[in-house]
Amino acid sequence: MSPSPGPVLLVNPRICSPKNARLPLSLLALGAVLEGKREYALVDGNLDPDATGTVLAHLDRAPHSLVGLTVMPGPQVGPAIAISAAVRDRFPNVPIAWGGYFPSLYPEAAVNAPYVDAVVRGAGEETLLELLARADDGGAPGGRGPLDLSGVRGVTWKRDGAIVHEADRPWREPDGFPPLPIERLGDVSPYLARTFLGRRTGVHQAALGCRYRCSFCGVVSMFGGKTLLSGPARMLAAVEALRDRHGADAIQFYDNNFFDSEESSVPVLEALSRAGLPYWCYARPDTLAGFSSRTWELARRSGLRMAYIGAEAGSDRALRAMHKGTKVEQTFEVARRCSESGVIPEFSFVLGGPEDPEGEVENTLLFVRKLKAIHPECEVILYFYTPTPQRDSERARRDGPGVRAFRTAYGAQEVDLPATPEEWTEKRWVDFVCHQDAPWLTPRLRKRIHDFATVLACRFPTVQDARLPSWGKAALRGLASWRWAARVYGSxxxxxAARRAIRLKDPQSEGL
Ligand code: B12
Ligand code: SF4
Known part of the structure; x- marks a missing residue:
């Protein structure tokens, strides 16, 4: 007879400082499907200074069926390794699963570690439930035999040490999932940050995925160029719950592309007008540029204050090469529309594709100056072009849509990607996933971009820094103005020194 199912521990390893912590949506989405079915607890390393100790204490108290960790590529991999290795060491029989973008994009590397039994690719809700059913069959909690995950869709696991990829699990419409059990977090105040938008900023993701296929973007590999829209009713209910039950006075939407089309956006904007909260979201230049004046007016009334817009490059040629599907004129048009509507656009760029880094970078810097002339308050985020490896479509056609179609090498020179979680923690790979560096950039070009970004950040201090007093911003502006006017960016x-002393916020690394 199988023993009774044990509790589940869901862990968000540290990715940012406590002041930048936001509601851990990945864990809450998983908790939502466990509610009423299974005992579970959440541990958030962004707030807990000793997440490993807390996890071990939970496991000491009761034999668990599973420890599940959510892992994003980059800075979260190291803390995920530390927690998982400590669990494996003290509780060798408790199954450990990783989910989220890191294992979804790099499943072979993620599972290639003694402290990971299984990785969950893509959507986690149904896969987690099936995984738990298998763990129970295997004799969990705590004293399981080897996990047998054959046939569990969306899982990559190890059978007798060999990596096995089960078929992908299709994504389900977001409206089919239960509401997030936010009250499970206890006091949510630490998650409702003071930002440019409000004193208590909540976060929400309404739709899933993105139907575009920009060649550099990890969302393409995760969702295969699909959007699953959420109805306005569910979104409004979630926003009102954040407002009325938890005291949120502003919202940050995490949807990869909040305005899918004008037609689908109008009912969303109408619903948000009823909620009456200022908000921030991700958007595309072509969609916003195509909105009618009426829809822009509705957007303004709905509370849209800031939109993070993937401008990406300053030439149509570069945009075509990235399969962005937008035109530079649309970015100018959005800057004008935002300016008229009192919306602050946060334009992000990916600088220096491998074909023409020097020319493309100079062109983009000029483009940024033109945008600043149209809308001086616009924010500018400069990343390096380090495309996330996409699925190999030829291989997918040949072998079927399985995980083998993920690339394990990168770029024209076919540089091998890391093969273990530890290798992914090396600085060069963390810089790579954070778009902070690219192998083809010369030291001169890196310095040019760094210097330009410094002059820009000081000449136009970010409005997102709600802590910095206005004298600090004025001082930076004054110091930088001659350089900006004369286009002298060097060293x-x-x-x-002034930026360090005044401690201006860096939206690029910290988010809103
Ligand atoms: C919030 C967020 C952050 C926050 C983290 C939260 C916080 N402050 O507490 C911050 C700002 C720190 C952050 C940082 C980074 N982020 Co980020 N982030 C996001 C964002 C906007 C939302 C994540 C989220 O909550 N999603 C909602 C949840 C419900 O979805 P989910 O996580 O995918 O979870 C589902 C499944 O993946 C799965 N699952 C997840 N975990 C687990 C665990 C288990 C056990 C199981 C079974 C299943 C499972 O089940 C869930 C439900 O289906 C996403 C975009 C997006 N919309 O997802 C980008 C995103 C995930 N980030 C990304 C990246 C790359 C980063 C960075 C590493 C680099 C960068 N420049 O942005 C940085 C690190 C920067 C640094 N210097 O530290 C990429 C990942 C793809 C890629 N290109 O590799 C995304 C997709 C953005 C993008 N479009 O490129 N990020
Ligand atoms: S960059 Fe934006 S629009 Fe392009 S695929 Fe990624 S999320 Fe979608």
């Missing part, structure tokens, strides 16, 4: 040592 701005005085600005770097």
């Amino acid at each position: 701005p040592l005085e600005l770097e």
